[in-house]
Amino acid sequence: MGGSAGGSVTAFAPDGVPEVRAGDDLAVLLLAVLGTGPAGGLLDGDVVVVTSKAVSKSEGRVVDGTREEHLAAETTRVVARRGPTTIARTHHGLTLAAAGIDGSNVERGRAVLLPVDPDASARRLRAALRARTGRTLGVVVTDTAGRAWREGQTDIAVGAAGVLVAEDFAGRFDAHGNELAVTAPAVADEIAGLAELAQGKLGGRPFAVVRGRADLVLPDGDDGPGARALVRAEDADMFGLGAREAVVRALRGDPADRTPFGRPAPAVELAGALLDALGVSAAHVDDDTLTVPPAAAPLAAVVAFAFGWHLAPEGGDDAGDGAARHIRRGTP
Structure with missing residues (x-):
């Protein structure tokens, strides 16, 4: 749908979301805490962001045992090991520490696996929100990832629906007349990072709403290619091994x-x-x-x-x- 391509983008993350349990309806949980004020509710063109952990909990992906006990089953290939840290490629094609298995914000002795299909999870949440609000929205499912060349971590999109996940500037020209050859901002990842600033790691806020980039939200009925489109083909990955x-x-x-x-x-x-x-x-x-x-x-x-x-x-x-x-x- 149409809208601004930038200039003013905001993100807010509502408080008051209860602990997510298997079988919970994420759309119901989100709408219950959003309210109807100017900083709440949902508007056409908003992007709803939800952590993969909340999605996994609702889908029953919490398991007994440690991350290490489930690592092999969630891994297609070990990329690198350094001491206790294992970087692995998952069945989704993602390259993450411990294959994205998380042992935080969950009961001791248990671990949270990534959703089986984060793009499908995003599609279901988008459809549920559309049915309850009538709004045309995008949905991004996020997880935390490190970067090969930089310290620290940032959130990335592991699932998406109704969102243009990458913009393509190839063939366009900058203000000085230089043609852009390979500039393709991964805007779904940028949305994920912005949302995480509002959510915080320990705030108990699994949802966020990013507002101001309605131009990235696709029409109803068009879920787009999903975040999987951002996964580089394995034989084109220049850093496929440590x-x-x-x-x-x-x-x-x-x-x-x-x-x-x-x-x-x-x-x-x-x-x-x-x-x-x-x-x-x-x-x-x-x-x-x-x-x-x-x-x-x-x-x-x-x-x-x-x-x-x-x-x-x-x-x-x-x-x-x-x-x-x-x-x-x-x-x-």
């Missing part, structure tokens, strides 16, 4: 570990890496094949694995080629 883990995985050379290293690199990039790391000059046969001296083959195989290539087995079409070993590009 530094230590990447070394170990490359040395191990298990084909099941290829995806986090990304799509196969061009031959020139692999050749440069072989020269840089091993001092080996690889000969170009074609864009899909390089050759290296046999003595360099064991270490060249490790570098090749990290770049999406593989050392061809001895014999076969490598037999009789002078002693050079072939390195071939992998399948994307």
Whole structure:
């Protein structure tokens, strides 16, 4: 729907929400504490923000035991480990500490798992709020995440419905006439961060309402792609493994570990890496094949694995080629 693209954006988080229990209707809980005043109620174009923990509690995702006891089941791949901290990729494609399992704001001896499908949770809440208020709203489900290059954490969108999750400025021009090539603000994440400032970590305020970006709210009947659209494809993630883990995985050379290293690199990039790391000059046969001296083959195989290539087995079409070993590009 239409509206301002900025200038004045506000967020407020109501007090008085009771402890969320399995089976609770989140729409009823929110509307009960919003009131009808100018800082309450809901207006067309508002974005309702709710923590994933509240969603999980309402959906019965509170389990007995510690985070560590449930980590394996919620993880598709361990990205990195440092001491007691495990960064894992979840079944949703999210990369989070302890796979997003939370042991805070819950009874001792219990843990809260992420919603099974946060986008579906957001869609259900949007539909319920529409049915009760008649308002055209967006919904964002949030969780807390760290950043690879910065200390501290911020909230991000793990689920969304009825919200444009990212704006696309590619092809537009700034005030100086410079064309914007890849600028795509993840506005759903920005909404999540703003809402968290109003909610606070210990305030017992699982809901927030962000007002002033009605231009990001989609029409009724259009839930949009959800927050899953913000998840980068695993083979396009340049930080799919921690530094230590990447070394170990490359040395191990298990084909099941290829995806986090990304799509196969061009031959020139692999050749440069072989020269840089091993001092080996690889000969170009074609864009899909390089050759290296046999003595360099064991270490060249490790570098090749990290770049999406593989050392061809001895014999076969490598037999009789002078002693050079072939390195071939992998399948994307």
